[in-house]
Amino acid sequence: MIIAIDGTTASGKGTIATRLAAKYALPHMDTGCLYRATAVAALNQGVALDDSAGLAAIATSLDLSKFRDSELRTGEAGKAASKVAAIPDVRRALFNLQRAFATQPGGALLDGRDIGTVIAPDADVKLWIDANVEQRGFRRWKELVATEPGLTLEDVIRHLRIRDERDQLRKDAPATIAADAVLIDTTDLTIDAAVEKAIAAVEAVL
Numbered sequence: 001m002i003i004a005i006d007g008t009t010a011s012g013k014g015t016i017a018t019r020l021a022a023k024y025a026l027p028h029m030d031t032g033c034l035y036r037a038t039a040v041a042a043l044n045q046g047v048a049l050d051d052s053a054g055l056a057a058i059a060t061s062l063d064l065s066k067f068r069d070s071e072l073r074t075g076e077a078g079k080a081a082s083k084v085a086a087i088p089d090v091r092r093a094l095f096n097l098q099r100a101f102a103t104q105p106g107g108a109l110l111d112g113r114d115i116g117t118v119i120a121p122d123a124d125v126k127l128w129i130d131a132n133v134e135q136r137g138f139r140r141w142k143e144l145v146a147t148e149p150g151l152t153l154e155d156v157i158r159h160l161r162i163r164d165e166r167d168q169l170r171k172d173a174p175a176t177i178a179a180d181a182v183l184i185d186t187t188d189l190t191i192d193a194a195v196e197k198a199i200a201a202v203e204a205v206l
């Protein structure tokens with residue numbers, strides 16, 4: 001079974017993905033980490049965020065074990081990730097890795113923006129997770145403010161809007177809802193309630 005979970009930043013997508021992967025004992029790839037790691041490596045090595053060839057070279061030889069989770073999770077890494085993710089050569093460089101993970105024997109669960117549309121259009125279950133931008137901003141602000149004091153909620157919401165727009169308007173693999181995806185709006189749901197809905201969508205095809 002292949003489960004594809006896409007959606008917006010801070011929608012609850014990551015938590016839902018982790019819980020479903022555990023419940024169905026599926027290997028899980030958080031594909032946002034690939035773009036975040038590419039961006040962080042570029043920033044560390046002084047490679048410009050619009051240098052297609054330089055970024056593709058980094059993406060091709062990416063070793064995720066070299067990155068600490070905390071350095072990939074910063075607001076800065078997320079913002080830079082959405083810039084490098086708009087570059088077709090970077091997406092091409094990361095495609096095979098994701099496709100191989102998705103098609104491994106025994107199945108897999110991947111979360112990202114283009115799993116149900118580009119990486120695994122053949123997925124058995126596709127979910128699109130979203131919530132309104134104010135709610136997502138509040139969740140992300142709570143996560144980041146501990147390590148980034150001085151960060152305001154307004155700033156977080158403004159940056160989310162910019163990222164949403166960049167992800168949705170890019171030409172190559174824009175973040176779009178697959179025609180056969182089940183939509184889950186988590187704005188007014190607890191994480192447990194959102195996970196229940198996701199499980200119900202999986203059970204419907206089992």
Ligand code: C5P
Nearest residue numbers: 031032033035081082085112113114167
């Ligand atoms: O999901 P996460 O916030 O970690 O993703 C960071 C950025 O990576 C997103 O804003 C998006 O631009 C990019 N991304 C993507 N395709 C994916 C996963 C993430 O373009 N499959």
